[in-house]
Amino acid sequence: MEHPLPERRFSKHSPLSEADWRQFFEEGYCTIRHLLSADEVTLVEASLHHLIEIAEQRAGFMGRHFDGYFYYRGAQFVVANDAYGHLEKLCRVCGCGSADPTLLQMSRHPKLLQAFADILMSEQFEHLICQFHPKLPGDNVIFPPHRDVEHRLNADPNWSDMNHWGSYVVAVIAIDPAGPDNGGLRVVPGSHRNVGLTGLQPARSQPDPQWSEQAVCPELAPGDVLLMHPYLVHWSDANTGNHPRFSLLSGVSSPGANHNSYPGECTNRMLTAPGF
């Protein structure tokens, strides 16, 4: 049976082809190749390395076995320290655009905003997520199976599906090559279907044994973007490879869907896609 599709209203400047757009609604995800240029990737990479240096310096003040978060310029660094009080792992930096203007700029890249407008069917949206995931080899950072809507609901029990098609989209911007060998994202095509806000259970508490077999791990090159539907089941395993898997995440919601503040002074801003 064909999955129903919304009416496409903002295709004019969108970097998504008709096939990409359909795939997003039919399978729950799609990719955009080379959204960032090589020069833009290099700039982002330098900024992300700087965030790691900040994490290493500041973690020293947090003490032995510290496992929690601290703020720097409004960005929330989620870290764990070892027995000597050194940084053991940097799990993520939420609201990282607060700490670095390049990251904010790239998380609001004009082409990305045009894709967001196309998916959310609105030229305006609220910027909620601007996040760095380092996923260094051996750091053992994992993201268990979940649907992003679970996080939206945890943050805001009054979260509303304003556009009736999920009202949220996240872009995972690859800064390093990403795939099954370095803890790449695994997505379960079609797992966003027949899911709604009412009675939603965490994917973790009701795992479907078929997810592991059905999951795919899209290979991404630096500058590529994976777009995910908020009801899509996804996860990532530890990076057991030899190369980092840096990604910059940017997530936006339909106006009126969210009623909570997200970490980072760069978040909760209403954005308008250019050119419409």
Ligand SMILES: O=C(O)CCC(=O)C(=O)O
């Ligand atoms: O970056 C990853 O490996 C996982 C990201 C993810 O699952 C999320 O942010 O919802």
